Amino acid sequence: MLAVMYENYANLRSQMMDLMTSASSEGGSVSPARKRKSDSLDMNGYNDVANGMTDYKIESTSSEDCYKRAKEDCKPKFSKLSVRTDPSDSSLVVRDGYQWRKYGQKVTRDNPCPRAYFRCSFAPTCPVKKKVQRSAEDRTILVATYEGEHNHGNSSQPAVPNGSSSGAGSISRHSSGPNNVTLDLTHPGSRQEVESPQLPRSLVEQMALSLTKDPGFKAALATAISGKVLQLSPARNN
DNA sequence: CGCGTTTGACCTGCGC
DNA sequence: GCGCAGGTCAAACGCG
Numbered sequence: 001m002l003a004v005m006y007e008n009y010a011n012l013r014s015q016m017m018d019l020m021t022s023a024s025s026e027g028g029s030v031s032p033a034r035k036r037k038s039d040s041l042d043m044n045g046y047n048d049v050a051n052g053m054t055d056y057k058i059e060s061t062s063s064e065d066c067y068k069r070a071k072e073d074c075k076p077k078f079s080k081l082s083v084r085t086d087p088s089d090s091s092l093v094v095r096d097g098y099q100w101r102k103y104g105q106k107v108t109r110d111n112p113c114p115r116a117y118f119r120c121s122f123a124p125t126c127p128v129k130k131k132v133q134r135s136a137e138d139r140t141i142l143v144a145t146y147e148g149e150h151n152h153g154n155s156s157q158p159a160v161p162n163g164s165s166s167g168a169g170s171i172s173r174h175s176s177g178p179n180n181v182t183l184d185l186t187h188p189g190s191r192q193e194v195e196s197p198q199l200p201r202s203l204v205e206q207m208a209l210s211l212t213k214d215p216g217f218k219a220a221l222a223t224a225i226s227g228k229v230l231q232l233s234p235a236r237n238n
Numbered sequence: 239c240g241c242g243t244t245t246g247a248c249c250t251g252c253g254c
Numbered sequence: 255g256c257g258c259a260g261g262t263c264a265a266a267c268g269c270g
Contacts, residue, residue: 102243104262117261121242131261
């Protein structure tokens with residue numbers, strides 16, 4: 001896993017460097033209206049779902065001027081995602097690997113196309129909201145605005161295994177998303193031995209440190225372990 | 239029957 | 255205070 005992570009890290013880093021150099025050679029700042037193509041950036045989750053007619057573009061508040069704006073009005077973190085869809089597809093569905101529940105739709109003044117409001121239905125406590133609206137200029141482009149951050153892993157599978165706690169509710173539905181993150185602890189014997197690459201010690205330590213600091217990783221680990229324990233222990237409640 | 243979507247009503251913030 | 259626009263709620267509805 002470390003080897004794969006290191007490889008991905010190296011790829012991303014080189015692509016990032018490419019982007020930064022090309023951006024600086026173009027004059028430094030990219031106009032907000034010009035959205036970056038996501039296929040030059042390996043947004044690992046988003047690229048997986050971008051297939052066929054779908055073309056994803058990411059616009060995030062991590063850019064400098066959005067940072068300034070965030071300072072100004074202290075709103076929760078949001079990001080924009082433009083999706084090119086089939087013109088015949090009239091649904092306002094953006095497949096991004098998460099499970100969304102629509103809770104409203106509204107026609108706004110600046111755009112004749114209705115805006116749909118979604119909540120993350122993956123975890124009941126997840127505060128993330130999503131607004132999806134067709135672009136006024138190009139009806140084939142869906143603009144999804146994400147508000148907040150997911151407090152669970154990027155997976156279409158429930159964060160809490162079934163039966164481990166009450167009130168899991170609808171999150172026990174089947175997973176259909178392409179973007180599952182699975183921590184597989186079920187085959188200790190048949191596990192492939194990954195040949196340890198020549199990783200810099202400091203990098204490995206840094207990766208381990210960030211993993212242990214990441215609450216999402218801890219939660220996923222706890223979930224996997226508790227699930228495994230429940231699976232191995234004699235069935236008490238069917 | 240359960241769950242997700244639809245849609246009109248309601249709430250809230252903002253400008254005048 | 256009023257009106258408008260965006261955002262949210264919740265009952266009704268449809269589908270599997």
